[in-house]
Amino acid sequence: MPAKANPLFDLTGRTALVTGSSRGLGRAIAEGLGDAGAKLIVNGRDAGKLKPVAEEIRGSGHDVIEAPFDVTDEAGVEAAFERFDSEGIAVDIIVNNAGIQHREPMVELKLSDWQRVMDTNLTAAFLVGRVAARRMIPRGEGKIVNIGSLMSEIGRATVVPYAVAKGGIKLLTKGMAAEWARHGIQANGIGPGYMLTEMNEALVSDPKFDAWVKGRAPAGRWGEPKELVGAAVFLASPASAYVNGQMIYVDGGMLSVL
Ligand code: NDP
Secondary structure, eight states: OOGGGSGGGOOTTOEEEETTOSSHHHHHHHHHHHHTTOEEEEOOSOHHHHHHHHHHHHHTTOOEEEOOOOTTOHHHHHHHHHHHHHTTOOOOEEEEOOOOOOOOOGGGOOHHHHHHHHIIIIIHHHHHHHHHHHHHHHHTOEEEEEEOOGGGTOOOTTOHHHHHHHHHHHHHHHHHHHHHGGGTEEEEEEEEOSBOSGGGHHHHTOHHHHHHHHHHSTTSSOBOGGGGHHHHHHHHSGGGTTOOSOEEEESTTGGGTO
């Protein structure tokens, strides 16, 4: 039975903005929400790179709007939502997915790199969440899904700012739920484990790291981007109506053993 045949998971008539959906996990999540019936707003920094992706997603039968903007740019984020307002587009579902990685020991780390990771992986979810919630509150409904990481729960050497930002995502999610639940808004998070995307290209091709992931994850393998779709559709749909402030870890069981 296709997901949209079950009303609990049906997103027909809903519009979803997925930040950082020009590739990787964001693109897979966007396509999954589209398969459940949502109209999609896709995003990345580069309009030229976003266009062919949007065309491909349209080609598989989805309704897609392109919204190139930098999630770290407060004015750009505000302008994107003003554009949605002027075009009569109400955004019902936000997936704060855009993110970057930076690997370096802390003693070498420049403040500018620390700040860039914080801005992209944490502050952007506040900026996009805030502008979206200002519009969701008067409508009395909205769904926000923040993409954390298994590093929302654990520290790890050489990726400290990333883990700090992802730990922040967990508490930002709880804060959004605490402030906005009374307005009908739900904010939850997904914490992916080690997934096969461009972000991890260097790690996948490093035999030692590849063996570490396969040895440590009880699933014995890396995750596929499409394996996040179930959690994303659940958190964006009526099925999760009384779930708020929670993280769902989609990590092949890794957090259970680390
Ligand atoms: P990718 O590097 O494959 O994709 C990142 C996406 O974010 C791209 O679409 C990129 O678009 C976009 N992006 C980056 N910076 C910005 C910005 N400032 N403004 C707008 N868009 C931006 O990463 P993944 O798909 O692997 O990761 C997606 C999310 O999942 C991230 O938050 C990441 O931290 C998280 N995650 C990933 C894991 C993994 O194993 N892959 C594990 C746990 C969490 P463009 O470059 O076109 O701007």
